[in-house]
Amino acid sequence: xxxxxxxxxxxxxxxxRISVTSDESVSIHRQVEAAEQYAAARGxxxxxxxxxxxxxxxxxxxADRAGWRELxxxxxxxxxxxxxxxxxxxxxxxxxxxxxxxxxxxxxxxxAVEQSIDMTTPEGRAFAQMLAVFGEMEAGAxxxxxxxxxxxxxxxxxxxxxxxxYGWRSVPNPDGPGRIWAQDPDRIEYVRxxxxxxxxxxxxxSVTQWLDEAAAPTPTGKGSGWQYSSVERILRHPIxxxxxxxxxxxxxxxxxxxxxxxxxxxxxxxxDVAILTLAEWRNLIRSLDERDxxxxxxxxxxxxxxGLLSGLLFCGEHLDDDGSGTRMWRGTVQxxxxxxxxxxxxxxxxxxxxxxxxxxxxxxxxxxxxxVEEVHEGGAAMLPEIEHxxxxxxxxxxxxxxxxxxRALQDQQASLLDLRDxxxxxxxxxxxxxxxxxxxxAEDWADATTPEDQRVILGDAVERIWVTRGxxxxxxxxxxxxxxxxxxxxxxxLGPIETPDDADLALWASNR
Numbered sequence: 001x002x003x004x005x006x007x008x009x010x011x012x013x014x015x016x017r018i019s020v021t022s023d024e025s026v027s028i029h030r031q032v033e034a035a036e037q038y039a040a041a042r043g044x045x046x047x048x049x050x051x052x053x054x055x056x057x058x059x060x061x062x063a064d065r066a067g068w069r070e071l072x073x074x075x076x077x078x079x080x081x082x083x084x085x086x087x088x089x090x091x092x093x094x095x096x097x098x099x100x101x102x103x104x105x106x107x108x109x110x111x112a113v114e115q116s117i118d119m120t121t122p123e124g125r126a127f128a129q130m131l132a133v134f135g136e137m138e139a140g141a142x143x144x145x146x147x148x149x150x151x152x153x154x155x156x157x158x159x160x161x162x163x164x165x166y167g168w169r170s171v172p173n174p175d176g177p178g179r180i181w182a183q184d185p186d187r188i189e190y191v192r193x194x195x196x197x198x199x200x201x202x203x204x205x206s207v208t209q210w211l212d213e214a215a216a217p218t219p220t221g222k223g224s225g226w227q228y229s230s231v232e233r234i235l236r237h238p239i240x241x242x243x244x245x246x247x248x249x250x251x252x253x254x255x256x257x258x259x260x261x262x263x264x265x266x267x268x269x270x271x272d273v274a275i276l277t278l279a280e281w282r283n284l285i286r287s288l289d290e291r292d293x294x295x296x297x298x299x300x301x302x303x304x305x306x307g308l309l310s311g312l313l314f315c316g317e318h319l320d321d322d323g324s325g326t327r328m329w330r331g332t333v334q335x336x337x338x339x340x341x342x343x344x345x346x347x348x349x350x351x352x353x354x355x356x357x358x359x360x361x362x363x364x365x366x367x368x369x370x371x372v373e374e375v376h377e378g379g380a381a382m383l384p385e386i387e388h389x390x391x392x393x394x395x396x397x398x399x400x401x402x403x404x405x406x407r408a409l410q411d412q413q414a415s416l417l418d419l420r421d422x423x424x425x426x427x428x429x430x431x432x433x434x435x436x437x438x439x440x441x442a443e444d445w446a447d448a449t450t451p452e453d454q455r456v457i458l459g460d461a462v463e464r465i466w467v468t469r470g471x472x473x474x475x476x477x478x479x480x481x482x483x484x485x486x487x488x489x490x491x492x493x494l495g496p497i498e499t500p501d502d503a504d505l506a507l508w509a510s511n512r
Contacts (some may be wrong), residue, residue: 010079012044017052031084167191201456229405241281242274265412314467315341364442463487
């Protein structure tokens with residue numbers, strides 16, 4: 001290996017790495033100092049030093065580290081790379097061997113100060129590989145112990161660190177050591193206010209305005225005001241339903257998507273900290289997912305395009321095989337709010353008042369009770385959550401390549417299928433609960449003061465509005481109306497009613 005195997009003094013470079021500096025760790029400075037002393041004792045000139053500070057060897061291969069890449073691409077000639085210990089370079093055998101191979105391309109070898117390793121000799125290479133194996137085993141054992149301890153604490157309802165969501169805090173555990181979850185009395189009512197407003201149909205942006213008007217303390221405690229993203233993040237957090245965020249293994253899920261689950265695969269729920277049931281939280285998430293993004297924009301942006309009919313207009317010029325149409329996009333034509341089809345490009349503008357007039361003519365006398373919520377009671381209370389988890393499992397099983405992990409997911413799926421059969425056999429009851437009040441649509445429309453409120457009212461009455469092409473040129477209101485076909489939410493068989501009773505609700509639900 002050139003000079004590396006001869007008696008000529010070797011030209012050496014030093015490589016040092018550390019993840020986090022602590023009192024127990026060997027700092028970058030101490031590693032470099034030990035390497036310099038090692039080289040000086042052998043008469044080796046040190047021609048360069050390379051460092052990776054704050055970089056984990058477990059999560060970053062040597063080739064992914066800036067310091068190591070700089071070493072490999074350095075124009076400086078060297079025969080030996082001095083490291084403090086093998087685990088400073090790599091914690092996986094394959095990573096260690098790959099690094100050794102990369103250095104062989106430069107006719108150089110690895111030398112470890114604390115382990116008397118010289119990979120310029122066959123004996124040194126064999127000993128280094130053995131140490132690398134034990135280092136990988138040690139790293140795996142440490143990781144397993146840390147995960148096991150964390151899982152144990154989480155399953156015991158303990159707080160294991162990190163920032164807690166707005167509205168919750170940690171308090172001393174009355175039953176033992178550590179701290180546990182609890183509602184924050186100074187902030188939880190603001191969270192309830194957010195939830196109540198969104199469930200009744202308010203936009204997230206209007207909730208943001210309400211929080212600012214109420215001078216609610218912000219999550220950061222700074223006086224810059226509430227942000228749309230902060231409100232939506234709070235509303236989507238699973239702790240609202242008493243579920244603890246938990247992504248074991250950091251498997252790529254977004255933060256908060258995974259929750260702690262029991263052996264049956266269903267979420268573990270801390271009822272004493274929840275403000276919603278699981279079903280209520282799922283409905284809340286569904287309502288947030290179904291909102292058109294444009295409707296949720298701040299007022300300054302919305303005024304340019306108008307979100308009054310956002311998500312309600314569909315192109316009627318062409319239908320898919322399943323009968324669904326293409327949702328029209330909103331924009332402006334000569335400064336006026338408009339909508340256009342992204343496929344055939346037909347457009348319609350200056351028509352919102354025609355829609356409003358037709359809505360009030362046909363539905364103004366109807367009692368606005370159309371938005372209902374399914375509440376499962378009795379032995380089938382967990383049916384919606386079982387169905388939700390089964391849907392998740394289908395994707396997880398399909399995407400999992402590890403056989404043992406796939407079998408574990410399939411076992412969980414089989415257990416949930418049995419639970420579903422038991423729940424369905426327990427005579428489930430579904431209670432339909434109106435979320436709105438019982439005013440007529442015309443009365444609610446008259447009370448609406450913002451485009452957000454008006455959009456919610458229209459959404460309760462209209463499922464879709466189909467748009468077809470019209471003749472060019474200026475059009476009368478009748479010609480504009482001829483281009484529109486309304487698909488109403490409420491079945492015509494019910495007609496105007498004063499108050500909805502259970503029979504009315506059940507009939508409406510069956511006709512949806």
